[in-house]
Amino acid sequence: MKLGLFGFGCVGQGLWKVLHETKGIRADIKRICIKHPDKQRPVPGHFFTTNPLDILDDPEVDIVVELIDDAEAAFAIVSAALERGKAVVSANKKMIAHRLPELYSLQQKTGAPFLYEGACCASIPIIRNLEEYYDNDLLTSVEGIFNGTTNVILSKIFDENISFREALAYAQANGFAESDPSLDVDAFDPKFKLCILLLHAFGVFVAPEKVLNLGVGRINDFDIQFAQSRGQVIKLIARCYRESDKVGGYCIPRFVHRKHRYANVRNEYNAVTLESAFSEHQTFVGKGAGDKATGCAVLSDISALRYQYKYEYRKFSQNGTFFDITDTELKVYVRHAFEGQVDEADFISIEERYSSANARYWIGKIRLQQLQQARWLFDPEVNVVEWSGV
Amino acid sequence: MKLGLFGFGCVGQGLWKVLHETKGIRADIKRICIKHPDKQRPVPGHFFTTNPLDILDDPEVDIVVELIDDAEAAFAIVSAALERGKAVVSANKKMIAHRLPELYSLQQKTGAPFLYEGACCASIPIIRNLEEYYDNDLLTSVEGIFNGTTNVILSKIFDENISFREALAYAQANGFAESDPSLDVDAFDPKFKLCILLLHAFGVFVAPEKVLNLGVGRINDFDIQFAQSRGQVIKLIARCYRESDKVGGYCIPRFVHRKHRYANVRNEYNAVTLESAFSEHQTFVGKGAGDKATGCAVLSDISALRYQYKYEYRKFSQNGTFFDITDTELKVYVRHAFEGQVDEADFISIEERYSSANARYWIGKIRLQQLQQARWLFDPEVNVVEWSGV
Numbered sequence: 001m002k003l004g005l006f007g008f009g010c011v012g013q014g015l016w017k018v019l020h021e022t023k024g025i026r027a028d029i030k031r032i033c034i035k036h037p038d039k040q041r042p043v044p045g046h047f048f049t050t051n052p053l054d055i056l057d058d059p060e061v062d063i064v065v066e067l068i069d070d071a072e073a074a075f076a077i078v079s080a081a082l083e084r085g086k087a088v089v090s091a092n093k094k095m096i097a098h099r100l101p102e103l104y105s106l107q108q109k110t111g112a113p114f115l116y117e118g119a120c121c122a123s124i125p126i127i128r129n130l131e132e133y134y135d136n137d138l139l140t141s142v143e144g145i146f147n148g149t150t151n152v153i154l155s156k157i158f159d160e161n162i163s164f165r166e167a168l169a170y171a172q173a174n175g176f177a178e179s180d181p182s183l184d185v186d187a188f189d190p191k192f193k194l195c196i197l198l199l200h201a202f203g204v205f206v207a208p209e210k211v212l213n214l215g216v217g218r219i220n221d222f223d224i225q226f227a228q229s230r231g232q233v234i235k236l237i238a239r240c241y242r243e244s245d246k247v248g249g250y251c252i253p254r255f256v257h258r259k260h261r262y263a264n265v266r267n268e269y270n271a272v273t274l275e276s277a278f279s280e281h282q283t284f285v286g287k288g289a290g291d292k293a294t295g296c297a298v299l300s301d302i303s304a305l306r307y308q309y310k311y312e313y314r315k316f317s318q319n320g321t322f323f324d325i326t327d328t329e330l331k332v333y334v335r336h337a338f339e340g341q342v343d344e345a346d347f348i349s350i351e352e353r354y355s356s357a358n359a360r361y362w363i364g365k366i367r368l369q370q371l372q373q374a375r376w377l378f379d380p381e382v383n384v385v386e387w388s389g390v
Numbered sequence: 391m392k393l394g395l396f397g398f399g400c401v402g403q404g405l406w407k408v409l410h411e412t413k414g415i416r417a418d419i420k421r422i423c424i425k426h427p428d429k430q431r432p433v434p435g436h437f438f439t440t441n442p443l444d445i446l447d448d449p450e451v452d453i454v455v456e457l458i459d460d461a462e463a464a465f466a467i468v469s470a471a472l473e474r475g476k477a478v479v480s481a482n483k484k485m486i487a488h489r490l491p492e493l494y495s496l497q498q499k500t501g502a503p504f505l506y507e508g509a510c511c512a513s514i515p516i517i518r519n520l521e522e523y524y525d526n527d528l529l530t531s532v533e534g535i536f537n538g539t540t541n542v543i544l545s546k547i548f549d550e551n552i553s554f555r556e557a558l559a560y561a562q563a564n565g566f567a568e569s570d571p572s573l574d575v576d577a578f579d580p581k582f583k584l585c586i587l588l589l590h591a592f593g594v595f596v597a598p599e600k601v602l603n604l605g606v607g608r609i610n611d612f613d614i615q616f617a618q619s620r621g622q623v624i625k626l627i628a629r630c631y632r633e634s635d636k637v638g639g640y641c642i643p644r645f646v647h648r649k650h651r652y653a654n655v656r657n658e659y660n661a662v663t664l665e666s667a668f669s670e671h672q673t674f675v676g677k678g679a680g681d682k683a684t685g686c687a688v689l690s691d692i693s694a695l696r697y698q699y700k701y702e703y704r705k706f707s708q709n710g711t712f713f714d715i716t717d718t719e720l721k722v723y724v725r726h727a728f729e730g731q732v733d734e735a736d737f738i739s740i741e742e743r744y745s746s747a748n749a750r751y752w753i754g755k756i757r758l759q760q761l762q763q764a765r766w767l768f769d770p771e772v773n774v775v776e777w778s779g780v
Binding site: 125287 | 408411412513514515523525526528651654667668670671672674675676677683685689690693697699702
């Protein structure tokens, strides 16, 4: 197998190293397409090119490995490679989540495989397990901690009793958060992963815009103290589920008990829990961020291409399910600042009410669709956290 | 697909129910072979037979599902079915661990698939992941908590501060341990699973007799207090690993820190941790015992047969590795009763020594091969626990 790489950051360099050390995977990197040819690199210069066509139009290159940041450029490379019948490996969750219908059609049209295990929870082999092991209609839910950055921040808050602001500063200083952390903090990144899993778990294509994502940026000291007073911590949970032919999904912070299995998933670790009609829950835990964790998934995808592995998207072909959240009820904690800021009429019922000079909160039931449309939802003084009762 | 079942206990009955509820798996149970035809059963009588040939010689039956206890009878059924070209699903770890070479040859000869995910850690899809996702030579170790019964006992001991004897009585009273619990307590059951994983992880056939299994039955109050004084609990860990072309394995209780990920895997849950050259560790957690957990794995195997799935045993075909533990060093805690009971000459070094009127222990390094042959190893007054330092 001959590989053409796009991008040569840490993942690409790690891949180079491993492919030269292992004898189990007989794959050679033939060419590497980069943006800046003048950078010093630990690999002989003749491997590099700045012209994508040097890889795309090389008939010797069987596999294109796309490892660049820019989602638009990545889609152009991936689709051009598939059009030419080349196998493609990518870990670009933003691009994939937004372009799934086109990427699916391209695979159907060209027959070329497109693998992207690294796009969901990095090293955790969740897509492969959904495709191969949970390949029937008994699966009822897939949920978990899908974002390493916010999990570092939340672990720091509850392990060391510090504020959100301090924890974010720590994450940024230690390379766990970008200088603009909004993709992570506002829960877009885990939502992209959720959209990909919605297809592999339940066979539905869902545009990211349709799925509610609430981030962790509005967690304040009152919320933290409230959690602690109830023996809870907060985790950012992405969740999708099926009830008969309806599939739903959302990504919202959740209170979980200190002894709950998620509470022990700390820092950059991710967790995915699967439930099915006939099984107990199963949890996969592994590093969900970082070059090595992503590189590990990319490598397993390359390895699988030795056997012409491709995603079958079986649930989509089997399927009569559709995305519909009208029936979904959530129990939520809604902390706000003053009377009238949150509309009581939006709720099915309110079970707890608290108010003091400093803060007020309700705990009540609400329909997900109602929540998604609530006028107060993104008010900076309002914070919403799912109350799971576990 | 038409199924023939052998055995109709809880797993078989659960399977019956689920297959009648799901539309994703189009499989019908055609015939069920049982021992006692007079028992009351929730299924019409014409489904039952006491003659194995009614299933084995029925050309309409595609898949034989073997769910009986007796290892010898199970092997006879499985091999007869494979010889007739039928696909077979089983979860009989004892039978499989002892008969792997023959079962492998039968599959090669007949081309019929034999799946047994339920034999290793019940619901955790570990064999499938080793076959498909970790299908290259980068894997370095597979280890974990493979036995639900002893994990119930050990959880009880450390969560409730009770003795081994009390914890065992609890496990027996609550259906987690057999009246003769020796297969579990003496660590044969997790060893059988380890032998199966040795093939799928590293491509070596290892007879169970070659692998050391130390159980938890000799843990006394002194050991428990020692663990607590160091902030540790005890877990029964099965482990296999590869170093260049040598593969090793053993199943020995281990001290792990209260905050270690294994300490939070409680009761009948199992955990499997994989490490590979390029990845961080990954842990799969799920119920490792019980009818539903096993049924879930059996069902996934049946489901995979829709797509002619079979184990490829790729590592065995790739492989130049062999089982050899001569180089393996372990650090162990050895509690004993009197001077001279344990031979100091067996150790590479001894790092801690303690003695009092009540008990004595050493913590030292020893070669696994030396330990396996030590004359004091099964002395009822001696207890050996791996000291991992984490």
